[in-house]
Amino acid sequence: MHHWETNALYSEEILNSHQGGPIHLMGYSAGGWYAYAVAAALLQRGASLGMVAILDTSATTRIHRRLSMALFGRQVGSRLLPALQCTLRPPAGQSRRRYAVDRLRSLNQAARRYLRVELLGPNTIKDKLRGIAPPPPDPYVQLLYDGYRPPRLPLQVDLFATPKQLTRIHALWSFYTQGGVHDWPLF
Secondary structure, three states, X not given: XXXXXXXXXXXXXXXXXXXXXXXXXXXXXXXHHHHHXXXXXXXXXXXXXXXXXXXXXXXXXXXXXXHHHHHHHHHHHHHHHHHHHHHHOOOOOOOHHHHHHHHHHHHHHHHHHHXXXXXXXXXXXXXXXXXXXXXXXXXXXXXXXXXXOOOOEOOOEEEEEXXXXXXXXXXXXXXXXXXXXXXXXXX
């Protein structure tokens, strides 16, 4: 059994100890997808769900391809014109080359996250980013990304994040939750 399939075990444990009434779930960061998977397992068992609170959880799993394209297009579109303008006139104290390399890296990370592709080959990126060490992959997130495909569920999600993050991840959760998304801005 895969680690992310423990949602069935969690749902059984919850139901075995449940005293009645709706069940409330919460997940933070990549754990939001685990809470969502448990919600799916509980719904399959006929449980009544209350609040499903998702705290700052973005596309850290294998999301639907059409949604990936839409989110990637939205992210690139909102950044493309400002990035082109800044490449011609980079921020004070930053060279045009350094700024272009930073933007290329950011775009490649977005493509990897949403589309699971790299816009440029890894050797090209490594040459451009020589001396900048990427953070090591989080095995907890990698398990989700490699093996979990979230289903669309008939429930509402309460989404907690900063206003900037809410704007970015609201569309993600709206796609998966057929009961809607209630935004809760933090700060």
